[in-house]
Amino acid sequence: MDKRLPAQRSVTITDVARAAQVSKATAARALGGYGTVSAAVRDRVLGAAQRLDYRPNALARTMATGRSGTIGVIVGDIENPFFGLAVRGISDRAKQDGFDVLLANSAEDLATEQAAMAVMLSKGVDGLIVAPSQKAERRHLDEVLARGRPLVLLDRDVPGMPVDVVEVDGRSAARLATELLTAAGHRRLCYVTASLAPESGDPTDVVLTSVGNRISGYLEAAKAAAVEPCHAAICFGAVTTQEAQDLLVALLGGPQRPSAILASDSKIALEVFRASKACGLTIPDDLSLVTFDDADWTSAVDPAVTVIAQPTYALGTAAAETLIGRLNDADRPIRRQQLKASPICRASIKRVGGLGSSAVLEQVSDHV
Amino acid sequence: MDKRLPAQRSVTITDVARAAQVSKATAARALGGYGTVSAAVRDRVLGAAQRLDYRPNALARTMATGRSGTIGVIVGDIENPFFGLAVRGISDRAKQDGFDVLLANSAEDLATEQAAMAVMLSKGVDGLIVAPSQKAERRHLDEVLARGRPLVLLDRDVPGMPVDVVEVDGRSAARLATELLTAAGHRRLCYVTASLAPESGDPTDVVLTSVGNRISGYLEAAKAAAVEPCHAAICFGAVTTQEAQDLLVALLGGPQRPSAILASDSKIALEVFRASKACGLTIPDDLSLVTFDDADWTSAVDPAVTVIAQPTYALGTAAAETLIGRLNDADRPIRRQQLKASPICRASIKRVGGLGSSAVLEQVSDHV
DNA sequence: ATGAAAGCGCTAACAA
């Protein structure tokens, strides 16, 4: 009971050649715009192609040339607006150079990421842009390189890999964010992330370098502002909505409740919003909040959330541009691009008592 | 200056065959698991493949068989969480049957949609799932069918097209939403959408059937609740954030300000939130709000927004399932699936004075 | 059960 579709044989270059009464090769030259063809013949071929509604078969072309004009993109979470926007950047830039984009979602899962990569390779993508789900596993990435396909890492680094990277300078960004808080007088901070606590015990050693960098910056700035180490807390593991709520409610209900939270991304920030409501806390009066990523809702809610805006779209265009550049010149030196994030001050930080804040404020302005 | 990569020749079936000392055909049979091979030979071939790290070339296979194991998906706006979730539904379901997904974004632009479709067809997708950007243009869709590739319409219909459709019952959903409002005593309503006002003058004749259906339901319910026709307004054209703000500020600042707004999607609802803040209006005290789509932020903000939740993920799985079904049986009857939406009552609707509301309330409960 | 050979649609040497 397998009545498959007949998969209509479509018009091939052979049909066009016959119609135009030339050889396949000549038709190919006219159609492909390479080699040399007389004007008369070209017109004849193009006319025939038009008449027959000829559509080149990209697969056959790829098989013959080894190039597909396609870039593979693998992101961690397609539902995250951050990646949505970055992907648009990639697509827009790729289109400029005539590249198509093949998109896949790893769901932050290594096995899925590996499978997606294998599929893309087997489908003949010319190169890959990947936001790796883990900084520690690079075998599959090495293989891409071994197969002669260029690779660009997006938003997340894999230390030691000899590839181009396009990421955000998360350390400076986090420093900035933290300074916004300490400058407003906050001395009890908490960084909240979905990442799991690193086994090594070193908080910056999380699986995503993007998060690790942010934590570094946070810790640095807290130290610089002489925040007591035990008051520069980090809350790991806010993976699902439920887990985030449990964690946050415990945190906000506890005795050592922080006066300010730095959310690792806009999804976390939303959960902070939700949890503070559940705990009967008001932002910013009872709790100040800063988050990475200028998600659309952050400016519409009350209070509008102060954010560290990331150059998300630019991240995408830069990644695509880098890949295309390397496609054209395999020998160009490897580059690690760190784009700067920029703070957008809104209304979710409350200035709390204390002195010396103005000095820190100046310090902040140096960085902006 | 075109130093392209050497594109390493990878291990082919020929290499495996040689290593296993059998013919190409036999190797292919063993590897592909079809035809007949003796156990001994199969082991030899599989062993060699393993040893050489053989990866089948999907392109070559597609060229030879005409099937690619790939489904093409074209959505209107990948950044919209609605489509993000639907795409995940599609991917998950497709993966169950071993299909890969090729994703493209039309940006709600017809030309882009057509181009994406051509690319996918030329790359040999087995079938297509499309959320068409316009109900009126179907030439490119007809062509998919003509090429013998099945097509499933997602979320939006193209009236008259003989294809499977998986959509939401938007008319009932909108009726429900409107009844929520009228039952609470609202008599001055406004439906706000990004769609442009139809040239025909018929408000339900917008380019997207999903929106048209919702408008039908809205109008029906308003009429049934004896809302004065001029108070069942429709506000078209809230395309960009800026346009939405301009429109909404004018609407909310005007003399005939509605007491309740029905937002066509969560993006619009967010703009309503923003605009009401700008106008100094409080939700729900000064303005009630209902929206389609249970976006994550709607339950986290204050007040939490009453929404009509759509079965978004299910929409995706159903679409994938339908396509795969047709791939296996081209002759199965065409189906139009209408999934039901369900209201989630939160805190953005205020009960306003007046009588007779209880009667309408009962009416509502019939539908829930 | 296995092998030889043709072919999917296109490109790219090489000849003419």
Next chain:
DNA sequence: TTGTTAGCGCTTTCAT
């Protein structure tokens, strides 16, 4: 300038 021919890697008759 144009045609001939040989692949790209795989599947699939048709023989053996």
